[in-house]
């Protein structure tokens with residue numbers, strides 16, 4: 088009973104954070120057809136940005152969230168200019184594959200710059216709100232994980248409103264649905280690309296701050312979130328926002344359940360096998376369209 | 383013209399072929415027969431479902447409903463390469479070749495894989511196949527460009543290259559999707575000569591074409607499609623007399639910029 | 646049929662003189678280099694050349710975005726090490742066992758990969774590589790030795806040899822495998838298998854419509870590629886006497902992908918030249934590990950952005966233009982009759 092309750096709590100927290108990270112990947116893929124392999128380092132950089140401002144200036148960790156979002160937004164924009172823009176509209180080169188490699192290269196560069204500056208050691212980061220409550224004698228929830236879930240869901244709702252209400256958001260949605268039609272309507276596609284990359288990175292940066300008290304801040308902190316996000320986006324079918332949110336909670340549930348009932352070392356391998364099976368049955372993910380060709 | 387006896391069994395037999403994309407029925411219950419040795423023309427307005435019909439027959443996409451038989455055997459569930467091995471070869475509406483390969487290497491693909499082969503012979507280069515590739519390249523008149531890369535070739539060369547690699551598979555039936563589209567009048571004439579030579583080799587041809595001059599000259603029978611359905615089926619001479627065809631398809635010749643029927 | 650020469654296929658040609666020079670240089674390199682450190686660096690480069698050539702078959706020639714090759718390589722290494730550790734079988738057999746183990750895993754990975762579209766394949770294989778690494782690290786059964794890996798096996802069994810001679814011999818063994826792999830790739834590229842794989846890469850629906858079975862030939866390419874990757878893993882294990890999860894990982898992947906991209910994917914000599922260049926660069930930067938990876942990342946980024954086809958096709962293009970320019974000049978001056986007969 089306790090284990091089940093524990094799993095539920097963990098599912099909500101993990102699922103929300105996963106959604107925050109992978110929505111960014113989905114958005115970027117939907118608008119630009121770029122699978123952003125730098126999304127993991129955005130999580131890590133978000134953590135470092137927050138750690139640095141709190142450590143240097145002693146401001147409240149709450150303010151550091153905004154700083155982390157701003158820093159990662161800029162880094163996302165920079166990634167666009169370094170790794171994506173030079174590849175746009177080049178004939179004879181597979182755009183998706185080259186963008187996969189260039190964003191991967193950016194991830195390597197950023198990760199090692201951080202490593203050079205801060206060293207490999209794990210840095211502690213205080214919870215946004217210390218303490219917690221006991222639900223039963225054995226199951227407890229820290230206030231921090233409640234805040235994680237609330238903030239993550241809040242950010243997702245804000246994103247949803249932004250995409251469906253604001254001018255820029257509508258432009259992003261339009262480009263994601265049909266680039267040519269969006270161009271014809273006079274939407275500046277390139278500017279939409281920049282903003283999308285920035286927002287996606289900022290969401291990951293916020294997730295990075297929220298994760299920091301749990302997993303510390305260190306240069307490899309983004310590796311696991313990247314892998315989990317990859318699993319989520321494959322599972323969902325790339326480019327589907329709704330599918331990504333469902334998939335985040337499903338994957339969050341599976342990994343919590345495996346970790347609690349078995350061992351956390353097996354969480355990722357089990358997820359991976361689930362993905363393999365899903366892909367063999369539905370080659371375009373749960374929300375993707377089935378393949379047409381009888382090849 | 384090749385004599386066609388309609389009492390013999392058809393080489394290709396399609397009954398009630400339907401292909402739906404979501405709510406849209408791109409092909410909506412088409413029946414037709416193609417007999418050995420004849421040339422069967424297909425025409426119709428843009429979006430009539432001609433290419434989709436080709437895709438269904440050649441396995442590029444699966445039919446929603448219907449039966450397709452080739453040489454007496456059902457092929458509606460066969461894979462693309464299996465259909466090729468059975469003897470149906472096709473070209474595509476958009477000129478498509480293997481961009482990074484030379485013209486000769488393009489044709490060699492058809493020569494080496496057009497017939498069934500097992501995987502453990504994949505290491506063996508066969509002189510016969512090389513010869514066949516060269517022959518077909520010469521046949522379509524591209525011998526001079528044998529070592530040119532496929533990607534940068536002009537449209538007419540790409541179209542001929544597609545035909546050469548299709549012929550290299552030794553097909554019984556050749557499906558051509560708008561081979562004359564985008565060609566200059568003199569190129570149209572040249573290609574018509576080439577296709578009649580293909581016909582003389584005894585290869586059955588199914589031809590989609592907007593250029594009515596070519597369609598009328600080459601086809602023994604024609605099928606006119608509109609919105610996925612059969613509008614007309616019969617001899618080329620009767621097409622021009624059919625009021626419905628003239629109203630729906632031929633009458634609007636001014637609307638189309640390219641490949642307008644000019645018969 | 647004389648009018649269409651076989652050369653028109655555009656297959657890679659053997660250029661005897663450069664090949665002979667490169668072969669002789671490679672063979673006497675350990676005698677020229679008088680430091681065992683540099684012989685070691687070159688041996689590692691040779692092992693990577695075997696691995697990169699195998700990877701290039703799937704990634705370059707077949708155009709399948711397989712980023713799981715390092716796991717296949719490591720599995721080959723572990724299998725060879727286990728054979729060497731637990732049986733008395735001679736080392737070539739252990740290597741081949743490693744190769745077959747890797748083939749098997751590669752084929753398993755291929756089954757979902759050939760069914761999926763490009764980007765999904767890269768996600769799937771990338772994930773595979775990481776999961777294998779994490780599983781090995783988490784392994785508590787002692788079979789793989791966890792984080793520390795396996796060591797203490799016989800390997801080549803040359804422990805009694807005098808060090809300098811031993812380093813040279815190990816270098817030559819690796820060189821022999823580079824040559825074997827190169828010859829194999831040369832024949833594959835010129836065989837129907839190569840034709841079919843490149844056709845599937847360039848235009849999958851046209852290739853299938855010409856009778857190429859995607860599943861059959863792409864599985865074959867995964868199988869062959871896996872075998873040579875496994876051999877490379879075994880060579881690593883026996884050269885250094887240790888296999889550990891550090892054979893895989895993101896840093897290692899950056900390194901090897903950079904090599905292939907720098908040299909040029911889908912070319913025979915690209916993986917060799919790219920590996921040589923990057924190994925040299927990274928050996929020079931050995932003492933600054935962070936800068937090394939930053940630089941590698943920058944090189945990878947710059948090459949993909951500035952010359953996505955890599956160094957080899959660029960050089961080949963330049964050479965081709967030079968040759969045609971020289972021969973055009975020749976025929977204009979000395980053979981006016983030749984051109985007039987053509988027209």
Ligand SMILES: Nc1ncnc2c1ncn2[C@@H]1O[C@H](COP(=O)(O)OP(=O)(O)OP(=O)(O)O)[C@@H](O)[C@H]1O
Pocket residue numbers: 403406408426427428429430431432433434435475
């Ligand atoms: N993959 C697809 N998904 C959805 N709809 C499709 C798809 N392919 C074709 N269609 C639709 O099916 C209909 C028939 O298209 P098709 O290409 O077969 O026409 P066509 O007769 O070849 O026209 P054209 O003369 O322009 O070549 C069109 O309305 C087209 O938009």
Ligand SMILES: [Mg+2]
Pocket residue numbers: 432433434475
């Ligand atoms: Mg069409």
